[in-house]
Amino acid sequence: MADGGHYVRDILDQLDELSGRDKISVGDVVEAFGPTAFLPLLLVPALLVTSPLSGIPLFSSLCGITIGLISSQLFIQRQSLWLPGFLWKRTVRGQRLHEGIVKSRSLADWVDRHLGDRLHAFTSAPGRAMAYLACMVAGFAMPFLELVPFSSSLLGLSVVFIVTGLLAVDGLFVLLGYCIIALASMIPVFVFTGLLSA
Numbered sequence: 001m002a003d004g005g006h007y008v009r010d011i012l013d014q015l016d017e018l019s020g021r022d023k024i025s026v027g028d029v030v031e032a033f034g035p036t037a038f039l040p041l042l043l044v045p046a047l048l049v050t051s052p053l054s055g056i057p058l059f060s061s062l063c064g065i066t067i068g069l070i071s072s073q074l075f076i077q078r079q080s081l082w083l084p085g086f087l088w089k090r091t092v093r094g095q096r097l098h099e100g101i102v103k104s105r106s107l108a109d110w111v112d113r114h115l116g117d118r119l120h121a122f123t124s125a126p127g128r129a130m131a132y133l134a135c136m137v138a139g140f141a142m143p144f145l146e147l148v149p150f151s152s153s154l155l156g157l158s159v160v161f162i163v164t165g166l167l168a169v170d171g172l173f174v175l176l177g178y179c180i181i182a183l184a185s186m187i188p189v190f191v192f193t194g195l196l197s198a
Contacts, residue, residue, distance in 0.1 A: 007115070007167045008108035008160070011040050012047065012101050019098035023091040026066065026083065035081045042070045042135065043163045049142070049156035050107065051100035053092070060152035062090055064142025067159055071136035075129060107157075111164050111173070119171025131166055131174050135159050138181055145188060154184035 018024045018032055033040050045063035054060050066087055073081060121127055138155040145151040158180035165173030 006108075006112045007164050008043065008047070008111045009105065011043050012104060012108050014040075015044055016098060016101045019094045019101065021094045024094055024097055025089055025091045027088040030081060030083065030088075036079065038070060038074050038081060039163055039167055041081060042067060042074070043160065043167075045070075046156045046159035046163060047104050047108070048097075048100055050153050050160065051103045053096060053100040054153055054156070056092075056096075058146070059092075060156075061143035061146050062087065063156065064139045064152065067139025067142070067156075068136050069139075071132050071139055075132040075136060107160070111160065115164065115168040115170045115173065117169060119175060120169065122171030122174040123166055123169045127171065127174070128166060131162050131177075134178060134181060135162055138184075145184075148188045151184050151187045154180055154187070158184065 014032065015029065018028055021028075029044060030041060033044075045066045048054075049060050049063040049067075054063075066083070069083060069087070070081065122131070138159055142152045142155055145155070158177040160177075161173045161180065162177035165171060165175075165177065
């Protein structure tokens, strides 16, 4: 890695500091990171939707809506994050959050270990706008793919790669994120084609 940082692991560790509480709301997470920390806040639901927490009914949808809203505000260059009240008040049990974070640490360590300083065109100003738009599409697609196996987790992984690539100025990870979005978009096609031919 270019600067030796631990982007994803540090964010998970900061999130894990909240898991000692009985329940943690989305508002608690925003307050812990700060309402102007858009990229770390975008990374949180993306990581969680790749964890076993995605098995909770509607959890993937809520993470997707959160990803979509944060990305859209990055795209329009809003200075401070706004989320609707129904998201702000949503909670998860501290123990379940901790378990999800533990399961995500191997992914975090792998991403941090492989980050570099590459393909700056994908992390420059025009490239960043495209990345925010891709994250927005991935997030808002999740509620529609709630019942399609693996699709939400793959879309979450794509956002993890894109956001970490932006944080570390590693365009290769942004590009990998785009490739995963393309792969995830094919899953519902195969599922529905299989259902129709059954």
